Amino acid sequence: MRRIRAAAAGAVTVSMLTAVTACGGGSSTGGGSNDSPKTLTYWASNQGASVEVDKKVLQPELDKFEKDTGIKVKVEVVPWSDLLNRILTATTSGQGPDVLNIGNTWSASLQATGALLPWDAKNFDKIGGKDRFVDSALGSTGAEGKDPAAVPLYSMAxxxxxxxxxxxxxxxxxxxxxxxxxxxxxxxxxxxxxxxxxxxxxxxxxxxxxxxxxxxxxxxxxxxxxxxxxxxxxxxxxxxxxxxxxxxxxxxxxxxxxxxxxxxxxxxxxxxxxxxxxxxxxxxxxxxxxxxxxxxxxxxxxxxxxxxxxxxxxxxMVAGINLAVFKDTHNLDGATKFVKFMTSDAEQKVLNKAYSSIPPVKAAQSDPAFNTPATAVLKDTLAKSGVALPQVAxxxxxxxxxxxxxxxxxxxxxxxxxxxxxxxxxxxxxxxxxxxxx
Missing domain, CATH: 3.40.190.10 (Periplasmic binding protein-like II)
Known part of the structure; x- marks a missing residue:
């Protein structure tokens, strides 16, 4: 997760994490979901040197998605210092976005709230299949033996x-x-x-x-x-x-x-x-x-x-960012299409180049940009000498x-x-x- 960049969270209360009020969708006040099939709300994590840098990276890609699908994505880049508490509040209040970035180290904890859409085989098939993703990245998507709570978006080491x-x-x-x-x-x-x-x-x-x-x-x-x-x-x-x-x-x-x-x-x-x-x-x-x-x-x-x-x-640690969907979004079809877009081979190349991260999608790693001496260090680390943080609730x-x-x-x-x-x-x-x- 970082950073990474990496997750810098405020105090997490036990009551918030153990609550299973899985109500991710809600009114648009505070950035919540929207009943319109032509609109999505998206909380992006701060990946670049500033929130402004992230907006410049993301907006052209969101415009592409709108042009392709007719669905407008309203993005908010949330600083790491606020992101986890914002997400936890959303899991209990229903005032959450449709789609959101999470630090991959939080996957099992957020999975335990019951608020996130499980990525079972059927849902993975909608975005091209689970086997498109690198195993080390999938290892930080939730507790072992359970369907992942999110999909890998950026891999880092x-x-x-x-x-x-x-x-x-x-x-x-x-x-x-x-x-x-x-x-x-x-x-x-x-x-x-x-x-x-x-x-x-x-x-x-x-x-x-x-x-x-x-x-x-x-x-x-x-x-x-x-x-x-x-x-x-x-x-x-x-x-x-x-x-x-x-x-x-x-x-x-x-x-x-x-x-x-x-x-x-x-x-x-x-x-x-x-x-x-x-x-x-x-x-x-x-x-x-x-x-x-x-x-x-x-x-x-x-x-x-x-x-x-x-x-x-x-x-x-196997660092990275995962993309999650609130289970109660009112626009599940649009949210799934957005996840498919963000994890497509083409977008994986664009976004991971912008952030100097490694695509967790196998096919995107063949791009020459991810085979430089610098990225070779990161790829080698992820493949041979990185470990996931504990995937516990x-x-x-x-x-x-x-x-x-x-x-x-x-x-x-x-x-x-x-x-x-x-x-x-x-x-x-x-x-x-x-x-x-x-």
Missing amino acids: YALYYNKQMFKDAGISKPPTTWDEFVADGKKLSKGGKWGAAFEGSNPAENIHHSYIFAKQHGADFFTADGKPDFTNDGAVAGVKQFVDLMAKDKVVAPGNAEYAQNQSVSDFAKGKTGMLLWQSASSNLESQGMKADAFGIAPVPVQSGTPGTGTNVNS DESQFETAVGTAIKNLFADAAAGKPVTTASVKAALEKAQTQMPTK
Whole structure:
């Protein structure tokens, strides 16, 4: 999901997530559904450098759809900071859109509300079949064993972006492949008011994405095999501590990053304030902020061993955006046609080029734009070394509780307070008490 870009959600209440008032359609007040078969409402997630950028990307495509079908799409680009709460409110109030983007990490949580249209074989057939989509993308569309709650729209992976000139000036010949190398390079870059890397300590979802990967690299998960929270196991604690230590102990991240939220780390990197960035499919975002494509390099996110792959060598969550339909839309036929249009081979090429993401539709990946050295890193990561975040009903609460706990640990680091194994475990223990009890 991001970002990614990635989902940065506010507090998610248990009552909202467990409510099964599946009433997505409703009046048009607040952006709700419309009885007209010639109109659709669509909530798009903020994928570009700004809401305005997204409108420029999307409107020509929506105009194409209207010309082809006679159906006008009223789009609202919703910032990530608001999107999850807006969706959850819509599931209980009936004041929702017909079609909406969701961060793929939320799929199982939103599926549990009962508000989204299940994509069974019959519905998939209406858009060309389930086998058109890449398996890794389908793995983040809902709980295992259930019909998907959404359809993959954009696929993304985390990569390491590095400033070529800053690396050259610091005497660094190649991007780091291990975290030890990352820290060593970060210290060389952290001079003269510039820093080795940037993070968004106030962005709970970004915190989750990074710490989840660190935990996986320590052989751990935040949930047991039967879906129960397990936030305080040794590997999870070690992973979170290693992540926060990039600021607290290693000092390759500026203390001010503890207050950074959406896109601020990307902006710092684009402006040459930091030498490295860990981000989802960032090329178009960086270029839209004035950074030339040949000024930065792209490499896999480091792992403990230096060789990305399966098992403990995973280096990205399977990031992405899914397209969902509210089950009670008053224009199901039009909504289905819109999903078919957005996931068509032609539109997949247009939209994923615009956002530097990877098409989750197999046929669209053959386009030369998705076979450059830069996109090869992302495709390879998705195919070989990316894992889906837990597809459990309580995933959204997990993002909020643990993401906020890490936000507070970053605040401690910025204030000069010690971040210890004990303090990390205590923060995660508190987060676990905030999870729903079955």
